[in-house]
Amino acid sequence: MYGAVSKGRALARTGLSGLMIVTIMVVGSLVLWVVIPLGWLWVGSQIQGSTGNIGTALAVMMGGVVASVLPLAALLSWLNRRQEALRESRGLPRSEHSVLERVLVTTAGFAVVAFGIWFLGFAGPGPSLAPQ
Numbered sequence: 001m002y003g004a005v006s007k008g009r010a011l012a013r014t015g016l017s018g019l020m021i022v023t024i025m026v027v028g029s030l031v032l033w034v035v036i037p038l039g040w041l042w043v044g045s046q047i048q049g050s051t052g053n054i055g056t057a058l059a060v061m062m063g064g065v066v067a068s069v070l071p072l073a074a075l076l077s078w079l080n081r082r083q084e085a086l087r088e089s090r091g092l093p094r095s096e097h098s099v100l101e102r103v104l105v106t107t108a109g110f111a112v113v114a115f116g117i118w119f120l121g122f123a124g125p126g127p128s129l130a131p132q
Contacts, residue, residue, distance in 0.1 A: 015090070021083045025103045028076050032069065032104075033111035040064045076100055 040061045048057035080100035087094070 015086075018083060018086050021079050021086070022099055022103065025076060025079050025083075025100060026107060028072060028079070029103050029107035030111070032072055032076075033108055034114075036065060036068045036072070040068070076104075 043064060044057040044061035047060055048054050051057070077100070080098050083099050084094070
């Protein structure tokens with residue numbers, strides 16, 4: 001219990017700017033785990049639907065994911081460095097794990113749970129393999 005109170009006080013000492021940086025990290029991480037994959041899956045489905053070529057759709061999706069993730073990862077890394085500098089300027093000790101590590105692991109966990117709930121509860125049956 002004492003550790004949680006101590007962490008809460010440390011977060012409060014980083015101020016509003018630290019909270020804003022962490023909030024942007026959370027949103028960016030959710031974009032990384034949810035929005036980018038779903039967006040490129042939709043683009044790939046449109047390409048495959050119009051061309052009938054799954055190879056082209058997969059190539060575009062793979063290239064698109066890489067092209068989308070690289071700048072987002074650079075932004076998240078920059079935000080993590082800014083947050084660490086803010087902590088140091090406030091006289092807070094370096095933590096064992098960075099805030100970005102915690103945010104990425106937590107949001108990935110939420111994304112996996114949300115996918116599991118969607119897949120098991122709402123996705124419905126897949127395409128039929130029976131000949132027609």
